[in-house]
Amino acid sequence: MADRSGAPGTVPPARPLDSTDRAILRILQTDGRASIRAVAERVHVSRANAYARINRLVEDGVIRGFGARVDHERAGQGASAYITLKIVQNSWRTVREQLQALPGATHIALVSGDFDVLLLVHTPDNQALRELVLTKIQAMPEVLSTRTLLVFEETDLGPRPDLPPELV
Incomplete structure (x- = not known):
């Protein structure tokens, strides 16, 4: 990606978000299928302004995409787990690419x-979880060890309309 000056390989600095931008983000987090017209009406701007702001938020990488919140159990994915990994130093990028290719991987984070x-x-x-851990993850040469934490129940918090705008 190039920055706004066109220099290759650099990420442009984030532009500051105003209260209208944050309101648009809250609306789209609640309903990613909201029309431009509905967004514009709810934040009290013209459709052209709402369209331009959403495009800028996408272009700037603030909005990374649009998707659906899935009930994994109802979608046939009845087993969920958090898996912790210890990896070889400086192998994060390689490990991340391999983990992204795994079936069922939904969130990957480099943590301390x-x-x-x-x-x-x-x-x-x-059984599928066991196979994933034993034959795919532990077979990666960069993975030193794993620990699997089964999820018994989960709640998707989704957007947090109860939080003040400055905390969203």
């Missing part, structure tokens, strides 16, 4: 503390 990576996966059942 007792382990290096936190991975959230959803699989059809415990």
Whole structure:
């Protein structure tokens, strides 16, 4: 990606968000399918202004995409787990690419503390989870160790309309 000056390989600095931008983000987090017209009406700007702001938020990488919040159990993914990984130093990018290719991987984070990576996966059942951990993740040469934490129940918090705008 190039910055606004056109220099290759640099990420442009983030432009500051105003209260209208934050209001648009809250609306789209609640309903990613909201029309430009509905967004414009709710934030009291013209459709052209709402369209331009949403495009800028996408262009700036503030909005990374639009998607659906899925009930994984109802979608046939009845087993969920957080998997912690200790990895070889300086192998994050390689490990991240391999983890992104795994079926059922929904969240990957490089973290600090007792382990290096936190991975959230959803699989059809415990057998598929076991196979994923033992034959795919632990087979990666950069992975030194794993720990699997089964999820018994989860709640998708989604957007937080109860929080003040400055905390969203």
